[in-house]
Amino acid sequence: MSKFNLRQLQVGEHIKRVLAGLFLSGDFGEDLSKNVSISEVKIASGLKHASIFISCLSEEETKKKVKLLNENKKHVRFVLAKHLESRFVPNIVFEADLTGFYASKINDILNSDDVKKDL
Numbered sequence: 001m002s003k004f005n006l007r008q009l010q011v012g013e014h015i016k017r018v019l020a021g022l023f024l025s026g027d028f029g030e031d032l033s034k035n036v037s038i039s040e041v042k043i044a045s046g047l048k049h050a051s052i053f054i055s056c057l058s059e060e061e062t063k064k065k066v067k068l069l070n071e072n073k074k075h076v077r078f079v080l081a082k083h084l085e086s087r088f089v090p091n092i093v094f095e096a097d098l099t100g101f102y103a104s105k106i107n108d109i110l111n112s113d114d115v116k117k118d119l
Contacts, residue, residue: 005045011086012041015050018083027079028072036065039097043090050090052099062096069094 016038022035040053055071056062069076073092081089093102109115 007046008043008047011090012043012050015043015052015080015084015090019052020082022079022083028076031068035061036069039099048088050092051090052092054094055097055100059098059101060099062101062111066094066096088119098113 019041023038032088035056037055039055042048042051052080054062054066056065070093073094075087077092078105080092
């Protein structure tokens with residue numbers, strides 16, 4: 001059984017769509033909006049807290065962008081509130097989604113000559 005109920009998933013997807021549009025339009029400014037991809041939005045059971053997982057082109061850029069977005073999350077939340085159609089906006093925390101980078105590293109290791117030699 002899933003830990004998330006349908007309402008959490010719906011709110012998370014709605015926030016993801018709204019944020020993606022705001023990032024594309026540059027509503028947060030050039031340094032916050034450029035090259036950001038939202039991979040997932042997880043909403044807590046009370047709909048009061050949201051974890052937003054983002055990724056960029058490189059692991060270092062992703063970590064810098066997460067830090068920058070968390071420093072400016074009050075502004076992001078304010079802009080998000082203008083575009084959401086709900087009574088309240090959850091507290092947001094940005095987190096780095098590094099799964100793609102980890103998968104790439106594992107793939108590189110599996111395709112290395114040392115591993116191929118052992119197989």
